[in-house]
Amino acid sequence: MITYLLIALTVLISWLSLSNGDLFDRLKYNPYLVKHKKEFYRLLTHGFIHADYGHLFINMFVLWSFGTAVENIFSDYFSGLSIPLFIFMYLGAILISAIPALREHGNTPEYNAVGASGAVSAVLFSYILMRPVNMLGVMLVIPVPAFIFGILYLWYEAKMQSKRDGIAHDAHISGALFGVTITILYNPKFVINFFLQIGEKLQDILK
Numbered sequence: 001m002i003t004y005l006l007i008a009l010t011v012l013i014s015w016l017s018l019s020n021g022d023l024f025d026r027l028k029y030n031p032y033l034v035k036h037k038k039e040f041y042r043l044l045t046h047g048f049i050h051a052d053y054g055h056l057f058i059n060m061f062v063l064w065s066f067g068t069a070v071e072n073i074f075s076d077y078f079s080g081l082s083i084p085l086f087i088f089m090y091l092g093a094i095l096i097s098a099i100p101a102l103r104e105h106g107n108t109p110e111y112n113a114v115g116a117s118g119a120v121s122a123v124l125f126s127y128i129l130m131r132p133v134n135m136l137g138v139m140l141v142i143p144v145p146a147f148i149f150g151i152l153y154l155w156y157e158a159k160m161q162s163k164r165d166g167i168a169h170d171a172h173i174s175g176a177l178f179g180v181t182i183t184i185l186y187n188p189k190f191v192i193n194f195f196l197q198i199g200e201k202l203q204d205i206l207k
Contacts, residue, residue, distance in 0.1 A: 002083050003067030006090060007060050010048050010116055014056045017049040024049060029098060029113040035106040043102075047094035047116045059116045066127045073130050077187055089182050093122030096178040097171035104170075118171040122179030125150060129180050132194050133201040147198060150176075 017024040029046030033039045050056035067086075074082035097118025105111035132147035144152070154173060161169040184191055 001068055001071055002086055003063060003071055006067070007063060010050075010060060011056065013048040014050045018052070024114075027114075029101070030109070031098075031102045031105040031111060032107065032109040034102060043095050043098045044091065046098070046114050047091075047119055049114045050116070051114055055115055059120050063116070063120050063123060066124050070123055070127050070130070073127075074186075085186055089122055089126065089179060090119045092182065093119040093175045093178045097121070097168075097175040100170035100174055101168060113168050113171070115168070117168065118175030118178075121172045121175035122182070124153075125176040125179035126183040129183050129190055129194055131197075133197050145198075145201065147194075 013027070017027055027042070027045040027049050029042050030039075034042050050059065071082065071086055074086055078085055094116070098113075101111065101113055128146040128150040132150075133145045135143040136146050136149040154176065157169045157172045157176075160167070161173070
C-alpha cells in the first residue's frame with residue numbers, strides 16, 4: 001500500500017536529515033529562499049523531514065491510522081486510479097499547505113518549517129468527508145463522530161494560529177481544506193453521501 005511506502009520514505013529521509021545537519025538545511029522549508037533564490041524544491045522536500053522523532057512519530061501515526069482507510073475507499077470508487085489519486089492528494093497537500101507561509105514569511109530569512117502535517121491533515125479530512133459518522137477520539141480518549149472531530153480540529157487550529165507557538169497551524173488548515181476539496185473533485189457524490197450519513201445517524205439517535 002502506498003501509505004506504508006510514504007511512511008517508510010518519510011521515516012528514512014527524516015532519519016537521514018536528523019543525522020545530518022547540512023541535509024536538513026537543504027531540505028527544510030524556508031520561504032525566503034523559495035521566493036528570492038528560486039529554491040522551489042523546498043516546497044515539497046520539507047514534507048519529508050521533521051523537527052524531531054516525536055514530531056515524526058505523531059505525523060506517521062496519524063498517516064498510518066487514516067491513510068490505509070482512505071486508500072481502501074479510493075480503491076472501491078476509483079479502482080486502478082486510486083494510487084495516483086492518493087499520491088496526488090498527498091503531494092499536492094504538501095505544496096498547498098506551504099503557500100500561507102510563503103505569503104506571510106517570504107521576506108523573513110529566519111523563518112523555517114518542516115513536517116508532513118499539511119499532507120496528513122489532507123488525508124485525515126478526506127477520511128472525515130467520506131466517513132463522517134465513524135467515531136474518532138479527541139485527545140485519543142473522548143469518542144466523537146468524525147465530522148465533529150473535524151469541526152473541533154479546525155476551530156482549534158484557527159484559534160492557535162494567532163499564538164505564534166512555532167507550529168504551522170495555517171498549514172494544517174490549508175492541508176485539511178485541500179483534502180476535502182480534492183476528494184470532492186474526485187467524486188462530487190461524496191458531498192451527498194456526507195450529509196446522508198449524518199442524517200441517518202441523527203435518525204438512529206432520535207428513534
